[in-house]
Amino acid sequence: MMPREAEIAIIGAGIVGLCAALELARDGAEVVVLDDAARHAGTVANAGSLHVQMQSRFIRMYPDQVPGLERSLPLYVAAARRWAELEAELGTGFELKASGGLMVAETPESYEFLARKCERENRLGLTVEMLGRAELARIAPYLGEAVIGAEFCAEEGKLNPLLANQAVRRALLAVGGLLLPESRVARIERDGAAWLLHHAGGTLRAGRVVIAAGAGTGALLAPLGLDVPTVAEPLHMNVTEATAPLIGHLVQHAERMITLKQLAAGQCVIGGGWPARLAGAEQHPTVEASSLIGNLRLASHIVPRLARLRLIRTWAGVNTTCDGQNILGEAPGLPGLFLAVPGDAGYTLGPLVGRLAAAALQGRDGGFDIAPFSAARFRAAA
Known part of the structure; x- marks a missing residue:
């Protein structure tokens, strides 16, 4: 039967929403996850890359967003480690392999740009180094002759997202979490100290809500007076x-x-x-x-x-x-409503962002200061 009330409701059954729900359900909370059947979901279409180093193209295209990206770098290192922890916790392999990542260059100019990026990332705590053509021929002989060098990041890797998504979903159901697919939330409204979620199957009243709806986050918040420009x-x-x-x-x-x-x-x-x-x-x-x-x-x-x-x-x-950064924490001016939208390379960040969102909802320290990632920054910009 479709529930009408819940202690905590999570909007979005992607990797962020599932991991936030799993954290909360493990702590004994009553959690209901609503999803819109993955019409716009990134999780079910993801290819399983684990990104850590800054994207060279992003730096060139959005130089004004680089400070925020650099501020987020420690989260990417922790996110890669969180994936390894999660695989061990669930006792199910999902082909996780931290074999390292290569960002390749074809011109001397690109190589020099990567070298400057590498130097900056090393100072910020990443494990990165520059490799010339001879070193690449030794560790990556599959690369074509057009590649003259690369930046190597030891923390990067890959996994099989199909196996990972299934494992997290099974773990959530095993600890009593309730998952409602085909339940697209069309509107949220305040109901006293609680929230009403109007969805395809009816209306759910929840004491607290986590919005982990990815690109759909902005549309849910706009009627509540909060502008979050997710696209x-x-x-x-x-x-x-x-x-x-x-x-x-x-x-x-x-x-x-x-x-x-x-x-x-x-x-x-x-x-x-x-x-x-x-x-x-x-x-x-x-x-x-x-x-x-x-x-x-x-x-x-x-x-x-x-x-x-x-x-x-x-x-x-x-x-x-959005702006390349996470959107995390309680929504400004909307008590009991929490946001969990990962920044660039969202699947990599998914389990960590889910954990941080759960910690914020519970009022405990998740290990990182999430204040810089508050949606209040969009009000300030406006």
């Missing part, structure tokens, strides 16, 4: 047939849109932010042929042996963009 960004992904071990790292590019990695079963996953589109009345994430061709062409340029493989699947998912 749905549809992106493109590919996966090839299985092959022998080929790509041993998470591979990115200093200037172009590409991410490459290989799953344990041998399939190579190719992504990196090529655009998709939102189509039809339901705004369904839809593949663009130009992105498919461009993404695969660039992948074959960086790792030439990929050109021999067959493509077995291509799909589009939704990324959430």
